[in-house]
Amino acid sequence: MPRIIYHNGTAEPNVVEAADGTSVMRAAVANDVPGIVGECGGQAMCATCHVYVRAEHLDLLPEMSEDEEEMLECTAAPRDEKRSRLSCQIVPGPGLDPIEVDVPADQI
Template identity: 45%
Template sequence: MPKITFIEQNGTEHAVEAAEGASVMEAAVKNMVPGIDADCGGACACATCHIYVDDAWREKTGKAATMEESMLDFAYEPKENSRLSCQIKVTQDLDGLVVRLPEFQG
């Protein structure tokens, strides 16, 4: 199974195994990673699973679709590497993915 590392604002790391085909958000929720609220359950209808994708992984995670970009307007401190973790599907190519969590979900 691919491994994903979530890094909290305080530097605490949570390395989790993620099932292929699941979303990065689902992997976080299943493994109780703090800071991923996922209020809409992955419907791309909120911004409470906002993450910052490590620069080395941006190409592999792809670009945000139009709907996701619209929802990122509601995220706390969106940046160029912001994504909604519910919109990134786990594949074997994402083994080792590193993402950072914002200070809080907005």
């Protein structure tokens, strides 16, 4: 089970053990991680699951789709050209376990 570590400005990060095949967004919503909304349910259509992926994991991520790229232009928090991703599009697995993300203060 992949481990996902969410940093959201509190003293302690939220650490979640996710079932295989579970996106970073779905794991957050299922475990009440603050700051991840996921209004569209993981369809890359809303940008309410925006996260900043920690630098050490960036090279392990799949390439960004055109839909994800477009939605990242609509984020409530400022986009970081290198680190911003939609957490619904990240599914941890071999080589990407654990993964650490920073959750922006605003999603809506």
